Amino acid sequence: MKSQIGTPGAIVLGLGAILGTGIFVSLTIATEIAGNGIFVALILAAIVALGNGLSAAQLAAAHPVSGGTYAYGYRYLHPYAGFIAGWLFLGAKSASAATAALGFAGYLLAASGQSLMYQTPIALIGVLLMTIVAACGLTKANWLNAAIVAVTLLALGSFVAVGWTQSWPAAAAPSPINLPAIGQATALMFVAYTGYGRITTMTEEVRNPARSIPIAVFCSLGLTLLLYLGVASVLVRGGIPGSALSTIAQGWQSDWPVGTIVSLGAITAMLGGLLNLILGLSRVLMAMGRQGDMPRHAARLDRSQTTPTIAVWTMGLIVAGLVAIGNVKTTWSFSAFNVLIYYALANLAALQLPEADRRYPQWIAIGSLLSCLSLAFWVEAAVWQAGLGLIGVGLGWKMVRDYARSGR
Secondary structure: OOEOOOOHHHHHHHHHOOOOOOHHHHHHHHHHHHHHHHHHHHHHHHHHHHHHHHHHHHHHOOOOOOHHHHHHHHHHHHHHHHHHHHHHHHHHHHHHHHHHHHHHHHHHHHHOOOOOHHHHHHHHHHHEEEEEEEHHHHHHHHHHHHHHHHHHHHHHHHHHHHHHHOOOOOOOOOOOOOOOHHHHHHHHHHHHHHHHHHHHOOOEEEEHHHHHHHHHHHHHHHHHHHHHHHHOOOOOOOOOOOHHHHHHOOOOOOOOOOOHHHHHHHHHHHHHHHHHHHHHHHHHHHHHHHHHHOOOHHHOOOOOOOOOOOHHHHHHHHHHHHOOOOOHHHHHHHHHHHHHHHHHHHHHHHHOOOHHHHHHHHHHHHHHHHHHHHHOOOHHHHHHHHHHHHHHHHHHHHHHHHHHOOOO
């Protein structure tokens, strides 16, 4: 595919992928679980995400093709390892995209005072619109993405700035450190950072990936950590556990219509997250089609050789089918488990890089691998058991595909 974006575009792509359901959904859930321990969870999750980002960046530099860990697993581990990475990515991020679509609809209806009975139809319209944008190509999609990121940053900055000017009731005594709660919150927040992975799934389309991708990972993660800490400080200081950011802001006394601004930021952030997820999902499906793990039609590009049109529309339809299914907390936890296993495979692949292609010390990949594997099982037992079941189904599909191809 043609290289279309440079370092600034890669940073915007990373921010647009991160600043969606992560901050408007996952952060409130994690804060409700961990309380004051959310700050520890945020920093731990950022450290794990950075280690994984460095592993992904050096893999992208050494093997600059689209597909992310799916492609790296095939190249450096084993075809089955690569397939499982791609399979988990499609399952996890399709659920995340459906969550983003429902979140967009929920925030839009709440802001306009309409009944939530229209949430599913509005979410489906959002999926259709973002699929159309993704089908128009990465360059056009990233212009919209840049506008969405600007509105989201304004909304979050307003939330933090105005939140700290409010008078709060006397603060309760800090809750005791609860290790299981912090572990679960860290797992949930890790997936809230992993939008930077969208950059590596689209490596072919980034100019000079060896330079651009590491810079984009550092910048997007650093800015996101600061925003998460700022928003979390307001939530812990005076927020209502589990409440949406816009709901909290509605009751504030301010010359700024901060509740409206945050609602607008949430709406745009959810759309941006949905757009970036469809972009990333389509590139992984395209890579799997090239390899023969999915129907080869999924690998077809448009006439300009810039967009895998069939893959884009296929993932749009799958996300639309998932929109009416699942609880937000459950789908996010399911995504967390799958994404942690996905990045564990990325770190395992990074350990197999030849010395000439290795840019960072091996202990980074080792530490990140162990962190991913341990955090994956901090989510609810039913969730990780379902994740293991998804892996089993994927392996069955892979064996059937291989058998069918060998018999031709």
